[in-house]
Amino acid sequence: MIKKLKNWGSKPCHWVKGVPTFYVLFLVTFSLLSCQTKPADSEKAGIAISFDDHFIDDWYALRPLFQKYNARVTFFLTCPVLLTTEEIVKIKQLQRDGHEIGFHGTIHGNATELLKSDGVQKYIETELEPGLKHLAQIGIKPTSYAHPGGNHTDQADSILLAHGFKILRDVAQAERKLFGIPVYHFEPRVMSWIYYPFNKRKIVDALMIDEGTNISEKEIKEALKKAKDTNTAIMLFGHQPLHEKPKNGQYGFSVTFLETILKEAKVQNLKFYTMSELPDSKIKLQ
């Protein structure tokens, strides 16, 4: 708005003279009122990136990239009981760097099937407790959860929220294929559900950026700009960092594509959020 007034003020004097005073007053008053009722422009606009599964060495190798862009992200770890001593050292270092360690299940099970076949108690004893206990022993207490395989039910969500998780992350996909043929392709900027509006929502969807989802650089840049324009945080996630095309059933994202995202986040001056920070963050009105 200030910019608008400045531009308007820089108009030649004869233009101002020709405009009726009441009209000028109306415009200024209207502009001031608009500013008071609107959220502060892009004050909270940001990006929350997360990574799933157990690719600790590969995630650790991304440290220089994260440092280059002052990026903080969330690692949703599964099968923590399999952590080696070296991996524990790396996970702890990532945490010290300011990244968040979230939880992605003890056995990476299918919540719907586990709850159906074994019931609530067994689900808790199989999927939640052992992994959380193991992480607690190494000083990690996750407060965010990503559903293994993007599978969950309302019942699973209530159990997880009752266990104290602040936010539960599900999967959103820009493109889906059936027998190798794309059934749909959304431009990410129209997927309103991948934007966090800072309303304390605890159940969210993040857009998968893995290879095969066919999101172009242009599309992702426009998607980040939308976060800036709407003062929201865009949520993205991937699996294994890859330096070449996936092979032998690998599922992961291109590190070059990740750098495009980090670079654009800097250009757009987006804040980096870890997943647990999203529901904690409040939007301020001017």
Ligand SMILES: [Zn+2]
């Ligand atoms: Zn997973």
